[in-house]
Amino acid sequence: MQVENVGMVTVLDLLGRGGQGEVYEVAADTGQRYALKWYTSWPGGLWEALEYLIERGSPSHHFLWPVGRAVSPGEHGFGYLMALRPPAYRGLAELVFGDRDDHSPLDVSFRSTVNLAFHLSRALLRLHALGLCYRDINFGNVFFRPDNGDVLVCDNDNVGIDGTPSTIAGTLQFMAPEVVRMLHRVGGTEPAWPSARTDRHSLAVAQFYILCGSDPLEGTKTRHGPFDADWELEHYGLRPLFVFEPDDDSNRPMSDVTTAYWQLYPSFVRTLFLRAFGPGLHDPDARVLESEWATAMLALRDTAARCASCSQTFFVDPAAPDRPCARCGAPTSGPLVMAIGRRRVVISPDQLLFTDHLGGDPDLGSPVGIVVPHPTEHHRVALRNLTETSWTATTEAGDVHDVPPGRAVETLPGLRIHFGPTTGVVER
Numbered sequence: 001m002q003v004e005n006v007g008m009v010t011v012l013d014l015l016g017r018g019g020q021g022e023v024y025e026v027a028a029d030t031g032q033r034y035a036l037k038w039y040t041s042w043p044g045g046l047w048e049a050l051e052y053l054i055e056r057g058s059p060s061h062h063f064l065w066p067v068g069r070a071v072s073p074g075e076h077g078f079g080y081l082m083a084l085r086p087p088a089y090r091g092l093a094e095l096v097f098g099d100r101d102d103h104s105p106l107d108v109s110f111r112s113t114v115n116l117a118f119h120l121s122r123a124l125l126r127l128h129a130l131g132l133c134y135r136d137i138n139f140g141n142v143f144f145r146p147d148n149g150d151v152l153v154c155d156n157d158n159v160g161i162d163g164t165p166s167t168i169a170g171t172l173q174f175m176a177p178e179v180v181r182m183l184h185r186v187g188g189t190e191p192a193w194p195s196a197r198t199d200r201h202s203l204a205v206a207q208f209y210i211l212c213g214s215d216p217l218e219g220t221k222t223r224h225g226p227f228d229a230d231w232e233l234e235h236y237g238l239r240p241l242f243v244f245e246p247d248d249d250s251n252r253p254m255s256d257v258t259t260a261y262w263q264l265y266p267s268f269v270r271t272l273f274l275r276a277f278g279p280g281l282h283d284p285d286a287r288v289l290e291s292e293w294a295t296a297m298l299a300l301r302d303t304a305a306r307c308a309s310c311s312q313t314f315f316v317d318p319a320a321p322d323r324p325c326a327r328c329g330a331p332t333s334g335p336l337v338m339a340i341g342r343r344r345v346v347i348s349p350d351q352l353l354f355t356d357h358l359g360g361d362p363d364l365g366s367p368v369g370i371v372v373p374h375p376t377e378h379h380r381v382a383l384r385n386l387t388e389t390s391w392t393a394t395t396e397a398g399d400v401h402d403v404p405p406g407r408a409v410e411t412l413p414g415l416r417i418h419f420g421p422t423t424g425v426v427e428r
C-alpha cells in the first residue's frame with residue numbers, strides 16, 4: 001500500500017471496525033508503526049478534505065492527526081495514516097461508565113480528571129485557532145491517560161473548516177440544540193452546521209461528563225420514554241433543561257453521585273456550567289470559551305486539598321475559603337496558599353507545582369515541586385524542589401537560604417521562594 005509522505009506500508013493487524021471502515025496497524029519500510037483508517041464508504045469531498053488537513057498540520061500534540069493519504073493498487077477505496085494510539089490512553093467512556101471489560105471504575109485521581117478537562121479545552125482552542133472545527137466530540141474520540149490526564153483526540157477526519165456545510169451532525173448527547181433542531185427540520189432559516197460554536201456546547205457536555213459523571217441534560221424529566229425522535233427533539237433540541245437549572249428543579253439528576261460532585265467543586269466551576277447550560281443552550285455567543293475552561297481547570301487544580309479528617313480530596317472555594325469539607329463535613333480552616341503571579345495554589349499534602357506556575361507552556365506542564373507533610377507533625381508542610389536548580393527562600397524575618405534540588409522548605413506564612421523566572425509568596 002502506498003502512502004503520501006511515508007512511502008510503502010505493510011498492513012499488519014485489524015485494530016477496529018466502524019461504520020465507515022476499518023482501522024489497521026501498519027508498518028512503514030523504516031519499521032515505524034502507524035494506524036491506517038481504510039474507508040469502505042465515505043462522503044463526497046473526503047479525499048480533498050484529508051489533503052487539506054494533512055497540509056495544514058496538527059494543531060498540537062494532542063491530536064492523532066492524518067499524516068498521509070493511502071491508496072492500494074487495484075483496490076477501490078482509500079484511507080489515511082496517523083500515529084498509533086499508545087495503549088496507556090483510555091477512552092472517555094471508560095472514565096464515565098467504567099472499564100469496558102468488567103465495568104469496574106477506572107482508578108483516576110482528581111488531578112488527572114482536571115488535567116483531562118484542561119487538555120481537552122486546550123486541544124480545541126488550538127484547533128479552533130486554525131479556523132477548523134471538530135464537529136463530533138463524543139465518548140469515542142477522546143482518549144486520556146488515567147495516570148496524568150494527558151489527552152489524545154482521535155478520528156480527526158471529522159475536522160473541517162469552520163463555517164462550512166458538513167455531512168457530520170455529531171452525537172445526540174453532545175449536539176448543540178440548534179443542530180438537533182436542524183436535523184428535525186425545526187427552527188431557524190439558517191442551517192446550523194456543526195461549527196466551532198457548536199463544538200463549545202459539545203465541550204461543555206464533555207466537561208460535565210468528566211467532572212460530574214453524567215449527562216447534563218438527562219434527569220428526572222427526561223427519564224420517561226419512549227426514547228424516540230420526538231423525545232430527542234424535545235429534550236435536546238426544543239426544551240433542553242440543565243439538571244442543576246436554578247429556576248427549574250423539574251429535571252434534577254437521577255444519581256446522587258452527580259449531585260455530590262457538583263457540590264464538591266468551587267463556585268467558579270459551577271458558574272461556568274450554569275452559563276453553558278443556561279444562556280449557552282439558546283445563545284451560541286453565551287457559550288463558555290475553550291480558554292475559559294482551560295483557565296478554570298488550572299485554577300481548579302490549584303484549589304485541590306486533602307481533608308485532614310477524611311483524607312479525601314476536596315476543593316477550596318476562593319469565594320468561600322472556610323466552607324467545610326464537602327466529603328465529611330469537617331471544618332477546614334482557610335488553608336495557606338502560594339501566590340504566584342495571578343495563580344493561587346493551595347498548600348496541602350501532595351499538591352504539585354507545575355512548570356506552568358513558573359511561566360512555562362501549560363500544554364507541557366510537568367511537576368517542579370510537591371507539598372510534603374512533616375514526618376511526625378502533620379499540621380506542618382513543606383515544598384520539595386523537584387527541579388535540578390536551586391531555589392532561594394526568604395523567610396518573613398528576612399533570613400535567606402538555598403533550597404537545593406530534592407530538598408524541602410517549610411511553607412510558613414510570609415515565606416518567599418524565588419524560583420528563577422517567578423516568585424511565590426505564602427499567604428494565609
Ligand SMILES: [Zn+2]
Binds near residue numbers: 307308311312328329
Ligand atoms: Zn473530609
